Amino acid sequence: MRIVKSVPANIEHLLDRYEKNGHLTMQASLMGKQSVVYRLQEYCLKVYTPRGKVDGELECEALLSLQNNPHVPELYAYASGNFVLTEWIEGFNLSEHRATYGHIPHNLIYDLFSTELQQIQAGYRDWDVIRYENLLWTATGEVKRTDFWLCEPVSCMRLRERLQHNIIRKIERIYSGDETDLEEVVHYFDRHGLTTTEVQEALAHFRSHTPRMALAQ
Numbered sequence: 157m158r159i160v161k162s163v164p165a166n167i168e169h170l171l172d173r174y175e176k177n178g179h180l181t182m183q184a185s186l187m188g189k190q191s192v193v194y195r196l197q198e199y200c201l202k203v204y205t206p207r208g209k210v211d212g213e214l215e216c217e218a219l220l221s222l223q224n225n226p227h228v229p230e231l232y233a234y235a236s237g238n239f240v241l242t243e244w245i246e247g248f249n250l251s252e253h254r255a256t257y258g259h260i261p262h263n264l265i266y267d268l269f270s271t272e273l274q275q276i277q278a279g280y281r282d283w284d285v286i287r288y289e290n291l292l293w294t295a296t297g298e299v300k301r302t303d304f305w306l307c308e309p310v311s312c313m314r315l316r317e318r319l320q321h322n323i324i325r326k327i328e329r330i331y332s333g334d335e336t337d338l339e340e341v342v343h344y345f346d347r348h349g350l351t352t353t354e355v356q357e358a359l360a361h362f363r364s365h366t367p368r369m370a371l372a373q
Contacts, residue, residue, distance in 0.1 A: 157235045160220065167196060167241070168233070174203075175235050190305065200229070200244040204237060211305035213237040218307035222278050227271040227291075227301050245300045247292030250348045260354055265362035267291065267299040268341060269327055269369060276319045280307040288344045327369055330362070 157175050186193040190208025194201040204212030216236045222228045229242040254260055284306040292300050310316045326337040345355050
């Protein structure tokens with residue numbers, strides 16, 4: 157186990173005990189095929205299942221490397237492929253935000269693209285086809301991502317620059333009114349039942365955002 161940032165002694169003891177005997181006597185907050193999530197006070201403990209071990213190793217590496225990115229939860233401790241301890245994010249995904257506040261996040265499209273662009277600039281390509289499903293918006297308007305298990309490091313600077321150029325070109329085409337590049341995002345909107353009016357409002361807000369995203373990098 158590696159402690160990245162100091163945690164209370166009782167939390168560290170729990171992690172050490174789990175690493176040794178693989179047993180937790182707590183109720184899970186979320187159960188999946190690749191991981192089980194527990195809330196420990198203000199911390200989030202994600203324990204990887206045998207099926208999720210390899211992806212868990214990738215996620216631990218990505219979380220550690222991306223700590224300077226504002227959309228990445230704060231990392232406290234991890235045992236690669238076994239578990240990871242981060243801050244607990246109090247937030248809502250798009251559907252929950254819409255149901256709770258009666259509207260979509262104001263910076264929705266900006267947040268979608270900015271988180272993806274930040275990861276590329278930090279040297280990570282994202283193979284998660286539902287990556288936008290993993291975004292949470294907090295009460296203060298911050299956006300955080302909760303899963304990084306398909307983030308692959310890109311060591312080749314030329315490839316990294318090409319990936320960055322491609323997404324900036326996509327952003328610029330959306331600014332100019334070319335909506336053909338919005339197919340992936342529109343599918344995301346469709347899954348969450350957004351109306352045509354909401355989509356148009358999101359696009360209008362994105363295009364009016366100052367400074368423009370691609371020019372601000």
